[in-house]
Amino acid sequence: MRQIKMWPIIVLLLLLTPDSNDSLRLTEVRIPNHIVRDSPARLECHYDLDGEALYSVKWYKDGNEFYRYVPRNMPPAHVFVLPGISID
Incomplete structure (x- = not known):
């Protein structure tokens, strides 16, 4: 019975959600499931900008930013010191 009462709220939220075509579309994120401690891991983020910049x-990692890439900045890449993380 409670699920039936939730439908109007769900429909309202869907109607108020901005069109997903106006945003970045992640096509693939690759992160290893398991790695040996102190071994390197390669993280990949593939996306479709649909012509946007x-x-x-x-x-x-655990809510803490360890890497940022902003093409307009000089230099565009910035690494934040975080225990257990090293960036090449």
């Missing part, structure tokens, strides 16, 4: 790409 890239604003930024950011990577987080």
